[in-house]
Amino acid sequence: MEMEMEGEVKKLVVVWATVVASLLGSHQMSRLMAPGVKRLCAFLPILCLFFYLPLILTSVHFTGTTSFFITWLSTFKLILFAFDKGPLYSSDPPLPISRFILTATLPIKIKTKTKTKTKSSSSSSHKPPNTIIIINYSLKFFLFLLLLKLYGHPLHPLLKMALFCLHIYVVLDLGLALVAYAVRTILGFDLEPHFNEPYLATSLQDFWGNRWNLMVKAILHPTVYIPVRSLSGRFLPKNLAPFPAVVASFVVSGLMHELIFYYIGRLKPTWEVTWFFVIHGVLSGAEVVVKKAMGGRFRVPGVVSGAVTLSLVMGSSFWLFFPPFLRADTEVRSCKEFVAFMELVLRGRFVAPNHVSCPYF
Incomplete structure (x- = not known):
């Protein structure tokens, strides 16, 4: 049981190490080739690899995150980069390798200095204070906990679907905001928001x-x-x-x-x-x-x-x-994976998601 979950984590490490190595190679190739179709053809093996890598994983969270971050966003960013366009390209100065890899692998958009200068007055007038942002995400976190509690009660299928719509938004908003916060805190980059109150x-x-x-x-x-x-x-x-x-x-x-x-x-x-x-x-x-x-x-x-x-x-x-x-059964599988993750955090042991029960579904 423990080996099953531990093996999945090891596969995740291998997958993302492969991604980083591939991006290092693409960054080096860009220095040797002029932008255009020739560079795109050189990137093709990497692009194909990015479509294959999620098939190595089986976890809902690992597979979903890797396919979204790498198979979709990274692939499209590399296609643009082949023609010296998109977030991976910067002519003066070129992106350092650390920033190149972060921008390629994470769903982040780093604000440029020129952008913050030209829009400083407007952005400062519309950007909510930090206190409001904290309250906003705190409320969304408690809403997430409330949704988990509600799933434990008998609900009409349409009501459950409506709650699931809200669930998807809250999870994505909190998850992507956490990624952006970590990057901002560690590296000091000012990042673009992922959501703008879609409701x-x-x-x-x-x-x-x-x-x-x-x-x-x-x-x-x-x-x-x-x-x-x-x-x-x-x-x-x-x-x-x-x-x-x-x-x-x-x-x-x-x-x-x-x-x-x-x-x-x-x-x-x-x-x-x-x-x-x-x-x-x-x-x-x-x-x-x-x-x-x-x-x-x-x-x-x-x-x-x-x-x-x-x-x-x-x-x-x-x-x-x-x-x-x-x-x-995505919602049940993801719930079991969350329970297994909490078992690792609280008790320090790997437990296979298939061998735990979900209290909410």
Whole structure:
């Protein structure tokens, strides 16, 4: 039992050591090759390796984190870096190797000095004080504990789904904020936020573009949106050109989510998750086009549009997003892994997640 969990931890160490070694190699190759297709071809073995590595792992937390951080974000960052673009590229001065690896492996976006200078007045006026930030995350942590308690009671399936929507947001927000805090504390970097209170969104464009998982938006914008927008602008009128670019970004996001769900559950893809993002891509793209056509002449009250937006996101999540996620017993497996982790922290011994019970499901 102990060897099973200990073996998983050892595999995680090997996987991430391989990632770091691969990034060291890509950093060295960039010094020897000019940006362009040739450098991208040199990166291809590393990119393929990044797609393979999550298959070595079986833990929900280890697999999910590695596939999101490495298979998705790191891969896209390296593709941009092949053409001297994206967060890994800096011409004056070039990124030091430590910062290069941190930026490549973690979902962080380091604020540049020029950015903080040009926006110092506006950012200082809108940035909440540290006390408010602490209170905000403290409330979210207690909300997380409350959700765990609620799962132990009989709940209507729809209510449980609604709570699970909240659960996903709280876990992601707390987890990514913890990563950002650790990097900021140890290295002193000022980082961009990952979420911007998505429950305050007033439209789908606002939800996906300005509030939800901003790291994903930041990586999809230069890798998918801008190239497709440039191409569609040659064939479509100016007001329609953003539509295929928005849809393409959501399609890519859907395919990457589908891949991550496969890594976690190892179940045959049903493409429900992809369709979830396709639908939201079409609706978001249509919203962009309609807003451009209306020119701000008609506005729906924020209370109404916000309620419709959240209802649409949650309703479509119940229909398409969560079923494949729950089909792999992800919530039960992750809970057991958490219990096993607490056993290691409190008692200093490895216990296989399959040999503990989850008190909440």
